[in-house]
Each structure stands twice: as C-alpha cells, then as structure tokens.
Amino acid sequence: MGSDFRAPDLSEGDPTVVLPGDLILEYDPEKTQDRIFLGPGLRWQDKTITATKCGLLRKTPKKIYFIDSQQKRYVPEKRDFVVGIILKKRGDFYMIDIGASMAATISYLSFENASKKTRTELDVGDLIYGKLIVANKHMDPELVCIDSYDRAMGMGRLPDGGILFTVPLHVARLLIKPDNPFLHNISKKITYTIVVGLNGRVWVKTAREGEMVAVMNAILLLEVMSMEEANKKVLKVLESFI
Amino acid sequence: MKETPLSTCERTALTDMVECGLRHDRRGFLEARDTTISFGREYGSCSVILGETRVLAQVTCEVVEPRASRPSEGKLSIAVHLSPMAAPHLEPGGGGGGAEVDALQQVLERNIKESRCLDLESLCIRAEESVWQLRVDITVLNHDGNLCDASNMAAVAALRHFHRPDVLVEEDGRVTVLSHATSPPVPTFMRKVPVCVSYALVCPQEDKCLVLMDPTHVEERVMTGKLVAGLNPHGDITSLVFPGRVALKKEQIMKCLEHAFRRAKIIAEMVQQAVEDDLQTRATEDRPSGFRDKLVSDEEYKRQRFTHLMATKVLTIPTESTEAAVPMEEEPSVPKEQDPANDSTNNELVDDPDDLEESRTSAVIASVTKTSKNKKKVKKTKDVKMDSDSEEEQQHTLLTSQDLQ
Known part of the structure; x- marks a missing residue:
C-alpha cells in the first residue's frame, strides 16, 4: 500500500479522478499545524486520508477536501447546509427529514433568540434551513439554525410560499x-x-x-x-x- | 425506506399554481406527457415511456389444463411488480407490494381480462385437456405518476404484439409445441383496444375542483381525488375507479369521460400503429434490434424536452408535435366548473328530466366518497355503464362531427 502511494495533484481547477480506496494524503494532526477539513467521500484513518467514493477530488481555498460525484442520495456530512422538512415534535426536539437514511433532530434552543420561554414554534410540514453539526455513522444527525456567535445568518424556518x-x-x-x-x-x-x-x-x-x-x-x-x-x-x- | 414527507410548501405551491392554470412542467391541464412505445427483441415484450414513468411488459405463454367451469377457454393472468427501483419508498419483494400494487392490478384485470377484449376461446388447444395460458408481467422501472395508464398501455401493446408458438395435436391427443423456426408463430387475437385514462382532481378550495390529466408523482401526492376510467374507443366503459374524498358534479364526470373517449381513440390508434409498424419491420429484418436502438436514457429524454421547449418558445407544446397530445379546443372549458345552462354539449348530453338527474348526481357523490368499499365501486361502474349507453351513442355522433370540423 505504501509503495504505490502517489498523492494526487491538488492544484486548483484541475481535479483528479479518484476511486474508493485511493490514498489521498498522509495527515497526522500531531505533527503538523495545518488544519484541513474533510467533506463527502473522504475518510481519515491511521493517519492517512482515503477516498470512499469515486469521483473528482476537489479542494477549496479554505482547505476543504471533498469528492465531487454524481448521486441523488444524500449522506449527511458535518457542516453541510441542508433544507429539511419538519416531521414531528418529540420533547425538546423536532424531528426533521433531510433526505438521508435517518431523520435529523434539532433542539428548539438552537434558533436565534430562542430561550426556554420564547421558543420557536414550527408545524409539521414546515421547511427549515440549517447546518449539520453532528453527522456520525451510528447517530441521528443534528441540525442547528445558528452559527457559533448565536446569529441566524439566514438560517431558520423558510417563509410561506415558494x-x-x-x-x-x-x-x-x-x-x-x-x-x-x-x-x-x-x-x-x-x-x-x-x-x-x-x-x-x-x-x-x-x-x-x-x-x-x-x-x-x-x-x-x-x-x-x-x-x-x-x-x-x-x-x-x-x-x-x- | 420511508417515502419523503410532503411539505406544506410543495402542497400549497402546486395547488396555487394549478389555480393559476399552471402545471410544474408547463403542460395544459388536459395534456398528456410524451408517450413512446417500443418493442423488444422477443414477441410480446413492450416498454412504454410516459414522461419519466417507465413500464416494461412481457407476455409469456404455457400450456395448462383449463378450468373445469370453462373447459374451452384459455387463461390470462396479469401481475404487476413494483420494486424499490421504481421509487425508493416501495417495498422490495415481488407482487406483495401493498395497496398500490393491488389497486393497479385490479384496474388492469378489469380493463383487460374482464372486458373480454382478448378472445380466450382462441387460446384453446383441446377442450377440457389443454389450453394456452398467457401471463402478462408488468414491471415498473420508474415511477413518476400515472402508473395505471402506462401499465395498461404496455400490457395491451404487449398482448397485441405477442405471437404464441404453433401447436401440433396428434391423433392420440398428444400436443407438441412447435418452435418458431419450424412453423410461423400465431398472433393473439384481440378484438378491442382497452385504454386507461387517469385524471387527478385538485381542489384548491372546498367547492372548486380542477381536473388534471396524466398526473405526475407530485401531482398524485397532492391531489384530493382521482378518476381512473378504463374504456375503449368503441364506447364501452370497463371500469371506473374514483377514490379520494371529493365530490364531483355529474357534468364534470361526463366531461371527463367524454374527453377520455377522445383520448382513448388517440391512444388506441397509437398502440395499434406501433404494433403494426414493429411487426412489419420485424418481418423484413432477420434479427430485430429490440430495445437497443429505441430506448433513450432519462438524461437524453430531459435534454430533448428542454431543447424542444426552447425551440418552440410557446407556453404549451403544440398538438401536432407530440403524438400523444390531446386536441386543445376543449381545454379551457373542461377544467373549470361548467354552467350547464350555457353549454350546449351538456344539454345535448343530459336528456333526462331534471329531478332524475339530480337524484343521480347525489347518488354518484354518495357512492364516490366511500373509497374503501370496492363493491360499491363495482356497482357504480355498472350503473354508469348502463345509463351511459345511450349517451355514448350521442357522444359518438358529437365526436365525429367535431372531428370533421
């Protein structure tokens, strides 16, 4: 595995085709100060990053690596902005369909200006635009509608119509x-x-x-x-x- | 996998647009999607593409013992297969796919089997001993609404296209099935072309109901009710299913049926033409190419549609360009509620005294709201068939006069 390791050229504008199992890059957070972000189709394991999908490997200026492939089925990925449909209320959470295999949750406190007293009321069937903060293999994905400074930044319930x-x-x-x-x-x-x-x-x-x-x-x-x-x-x- | 829930946004957007006279794909209310019928390499395999809905029908035959009650009749069975390939929310595993399969199968059996359009006696080899059994397997490849129409069309085209092998009956009663190479295969004999036409009923307000022909999947999810008419161009209604909580006026139903008969004529001609064309090219070719040259990919189809839309640059696709399109002259009048006093065709249609008509309308509405009771539906089907016989005659005269104009 190590001998045929050939890191793809990651220069902008000329993406390389990668297949599942291809080694992308060796990355050890303890050795380097560089922080990179992994998007869909990549996995970090044993200090190396490998591809899990076939497609074009892309890198954004903000050091987000992802694989651009053609598919219709959504697999949740942390930091993705998604549009969801409210399924039901469950205690302090709303269940939301984001088109993935599992329904996502959102706490009623993760909206702008929300508190225990002023909670945002959402009805079943409403649309919501939010960001995924939890997207693990065996856990329900979780959405928020605020950024790290508690601002909505355009997220939240989508208005009627449309x-x-x-x-x-x-x-x-x-x-x-x-x-x-x-x-x-x-x-x-x-x-x-x-x-x-x-x-x-x-x-x-x-x-x-x-x-x-x-x-x-x-x-x-x-x-x-x-x-x-x-x-x-x-x-x-x-x-x-x- | 569960079906994606329908959001309030999708529901209101669709009903609002329908109220404004718009459909998502810019079709007219009574306009069908493009229809393509193509045949495979074997006899009796047919694929129908209706917009993005794709259906494949395959007819197979075998020699079986006849039923004791009908010793000189062949058998015909129809099976529908809906798999997750058609739509991700459908359950895998053959025919046991729940209510949708059952409903579809019921409509098809009524249209094709119970209408007796196929001459079952011609399938007899030796009475009480051996008959042919034809089996139609319908596989839905992609589900984008209006499966009834597509699978009915595919089944009928496949049956008309089908040729069974010739048989040799020897004196001691042994039956030998001859291969296609040794003796030419025998075509099935179908007297009529049953057609199924579906309408979605979308009600933006309580008392207002708009009729959309050939609904897509989204329209089917939003609609309040549905009217599925099985009929043939000769003026028989073979089935009429009307599920959903919606009440229609009698004139509206009659208008729909009138339109359905016109549509049936077009579809029947199209099916017949497609079958004849294919059989003709098959006679000249020594090895038919089958689906290889005829089927287009979804992407290619969408591309063609967009190019076509851009080329025409009009609101609706003109009638002459799509073979399946419906005459447009009726379009503005049908979806809207009719005022019977102003409408001459309506007056011609309804020749009963007013009080009788009223009672019948209410009876229709009463039986319509009960969706779960199939018996009622069948009963209603027969009612409509009986009392519309004379009216159909009139429709025929109307129809021909309109055609002449």
Missing part, C-alpha cells in the same frame, strides 16, 4: 459554487430568493407563480447540460417559460 424541488447532489454543489454565474444570470431576468441545501433540495420564491416555474425549470437544466451550455441557454429558457 416552491421546493429536488436536484441531484452535484447540481446543488454546482449552484452554490462561488464562481458560478448561473444564479446571477437568472437574476438578470427575474428577482428571486433561493435557498440551496446540499441535500439536493432547492427552494425558490418569486413574486409570481409563472416565474417560480421558470426558475425551477432553468435549474433543472443543469442536470442534463454542462455549465457553459446552461449559462448560454438559461435566458432563452426563462424567456420561453415566462
């Missing part, structure tokens, strides 16, 4: 890529609010129903077209829908 639809996970990641002009292109035509969960759920709200359908269909384009093609065609699609 439309929810599901896209494959790689499309969701593509949408929120900072250098992606796609959502910006849509906004040239339509004013809209969008919430993208990394679990593939996308929520869009506009003033008119027709526009919501247009934005929804434009985003669904990304599933079958490359980014460049979609960017070229997005305005045409929107025009044809409105």
Whole structure:
C-alpha cells in the first residue's frame, strides 16, 4: 500500500479522478499545524486520508477536501447546509427529514433568540434551513439554525410560499459554487430568493407563480447540460417559460 | 425506506399554481406527457415511456389444463411488480407490494381480462385437456405518476404484439409445441383496444375542483381525488375507479369521460400503429434490434424536452408535435366548473328530466366518497355503464362531427 502511494495533484481547477480506496494524503494532526477539513467521500484513518467514493477530488481555498460525484442520495456530512422538512415534535426536539437514511433532530434552543420561554414554534410540514453539526455513522444527525456567535445568518424556518424541488447532489454543489454565474444570470431576468441545501433540495420564491416555474425549470437544466451550455441557454429558457 | 414527507410548501405551491392554470412542467391541464412505445427483441415484450414513468411488459405463454367451469377457454393472468427501483419508498419483494400494487392490478384485470377484449376461446388447444395460458408481467422501472395508464398501455401493446408458438395435436391427443423456426408463430387475437385514462382532481378550495390529466408523482401526492376510467374507443366503459374524498358534479364526470373517449381513440390508434409498424419491420429484418436502438436514457429524454421547449418558445407544446397530445379546443372549458345552462354539449348530453338527474348526481357523490368499499365501486361502474349507453351513442355522433370540423 505504501509503495504505490502517489498523492494526487491538488492544484486548483484541475481535479483528479479518484476511486474508493485511493490514498489521498498522509495527515497526522500531531505533527503538523495545518488544519484541513474533510467533506463527502473522504475518510481519515491511521493517519492517512482515503477516498470512499469515486469521483473528482476537489479542494477549496479554505482547505476543504471533498469528492465531487454524481448521486441523488444524500449522506449527511458535518457542516453541510441542508433544507429539511419538519416531521414531528418529540420533547425538546423536532424531528426533521433531510433526505438521508435517518431523520435529523434539532433542539428548539438552537434558533436565534430562542430561550426556554420564547421558543420557536414550527408545524409539521414546515421547511427549515440549517447546518449539520453532528453527522456520525451510528447517530441521528443534528441540525442547528445558528452559527457559533448565536446569529441566524439566514438560517431558520423558510417563509410561506415558494416552491421546493429536488436536484441531484452535484447540481446543488454546482449552484452554490462561488464562481458560478448561473444564479446571477437568472437574476438578470427575474428577482428571486433561493435557498440551496446540499441535500439536493432547492427552494425558490418569486413574486409570481409563472416565474417560480421558470426558475425551477432553468435549474433543472443543469442536470442534463454542462455549465457553459446552461449559462448560454438559461435566458432563452426563462424567456420561453415566462 | 420511508417515502419523503410532503411539505406544506410543495402542497400549497402546486395547488396555487394549478389555480393559476399552471402545471410544474408547463403542460395544459388536459395534456398528456410524451408517450413512446417500443418493442423488444422477443414477441410480446413492450416498454412504454410516459414522461419519466417507465413500464416494461412481457407476455409469456404455457400450456395448462383449463378450468373445469370453462373447459374451452384459455387463461390470462396479469401481475404487476413494483420494486424499490421504481421509487425508493416501495417495498422490495415481488407482487406483495401493498395497496398500490393491488389497486393497479385490479384496474388492469378489469380493463383487460374482464372486458373480454382478448378472445380466450382462441387460446384453446383441446377442450377440457389443454389450453394456452398467457401471463402478462408488468414491471415498473420508474415511477413518476400515472402508473395505471402506462401499465395498461404496455400490457395491451404487449398482448397485441405477442405471437404464441404453433401447436401440433396428434391423433392420440398428444400436443407438441412447435418452435418458431419450424412453423410461423400465431398472433393473439384481440378484438378491442382497452385504454386507461387517469385524471387527478385538485381542489384548491372546498367547492372548486380542477381536473388534471396524466398526473405526475407530485401531482398524485397532492391531489384530493382521482378518476381512473378504463374504456375503449368503441364506447364501452370497463371500469371506473374514483377514490379520494371529493365530490364531483355529474357534468364534470361526463366531461371527463367524454374527453377520455377522445383520448382513448388517440391512444388506441397509437398502440395499434406501433404494433403494426414493429411487426412489419420485424418481418423484413432477420434479427430485430429490440430495445437497443429505441430506448433513450432519462438524461437524453430531459435534454430533448428542454431543447424542444426552447425551440418552440410557446407556453404549451403544440398538438401536432407530440403524438400523444390531446386536441386543445376543449381545454379551457373542461377544467373549470361548467354552467350547464350555457353549454350546449351538456344539454345535448343530459336528456333526462331534471329531478332524475339530480337524484343521480347525489347518488354518484354518495357512492364516490366511500373509497374503501370496492363493491360499491363495482356497482357504480355498472350503473354508469348502463345509463351511459345511450349517451355514448350521442357522444359518438358529437365526436365525429367535431372531428370533421
């Protein structure tokens, strides 16, 4: 195993294809001061990082490593922003469906300005946008709607109205890529609010129903077209829908 | 795996949009999705793609002993298989997939078996000794709503396409099944083409009910009720299932049925055409290519749809471009509630005295709300069939006159 170790080139913009079991990097937190973050598809064990999925290995400037693969099924990962549906109340927790194999929980105290007296009331079927803080193999995932400074930062219950639809996970990641002009292109035509969960759920709200359908269909384009093609065609699609 | 719960947002978004006259895929209310029928390499294997719903039907045959009560009739059995491949919330394990399979199977049996569109006597080899048993296996490959229509279409096309091997009956009564190579196979004889048409009933308000044809999975989850009509273009209704807590006016049901008959005509022609075309190309080719050249991937299909939408650049797909589309002239009038006084077709349809009609409407509504009692449903089916016989005649005349225009 050690002899054929060949760390993939992690320079930006040129991702390498990795297969499950491939060694990515040797990392020992006791020896180095560098702190790195592992995203979906990577596992740290015996001081080495190995791939658990096949796909493209990517690295963000903030040292988050993850494997970009095409799948529809969501596997919870710590620090992911997700859109969930409230299933039921259970004591001090709400059970939330985030599209994973297990339902996630959220304490009613993990909302902005929440206390034992002023608790946020959520109904079954409401949508919630939050961040995963616990995502382990054998535990229920847990969500929060506040950051480490107790601020909501856009998280919390999503307002009434709008439309929810599901896209494959790689499309969701593509949408929120900072250098992606796609959502910006849509906004040239339509004013809209969008919430993208990394679990593939996308929520869009506009003033008119027709526009919501247009934005929804434009985003669904990304599933079958490359980014460049979609960017070229997005305005045409929107025009044809409105 | 449990089915993803339906959020309030999805529910309200869909009903609000339907109220504004919009569907998520920009179809008209009475517009069906694109339909593709393709045949496999063997006789009697047929795949139907209805939007993103995919269904595969395969007909097989074997020689069995006939029932004692009907010694000169062949047998026909229909089995539906819903697996987690179709949708992740479905339970694995063959036919025992719960209520959805049962309901589907019941509709198909009524449409295909009990309507007696297939001549079972032609399947007899030797009375009281051996008959053919045809078995239709329907596998749902992807579930995106309206399984009834898709599986009915696939089953009927597969049955029409099917050829059973020829048999040789010797003097001492032994039956030899001949292979396709030694003697040409015998086609099945089907008199009529049963068609199934589903409508989703979405009620944005208590007293308002909108009718959507060919519902997708999301629409099926949001709808309050459903109307599944099994019929054939010759004017017979073979089944009518109307589950859900919704009350419809008689005119609305009649409108739906009228539309369903028009749709049935189109589907029946399409099925017949597809079968004939395939059998013709099969006769010329020595080795049919089967599904290899005909099936498209989901991605390719979606891509085509978007390119098509962009090319047409109109709100709805025009009728001539999709073979399965429905004539549009009725579209604005049907989904909305009808005022019987202004509508000439309605007046023509209803020739009973008013009081009788009223009592019948209430009876229909009463029997409709009871979803669990199947007996009631069957009873109702027969009622409708009986009292709509004369009306169907009229519809035929109406229909042809409209077609001529």
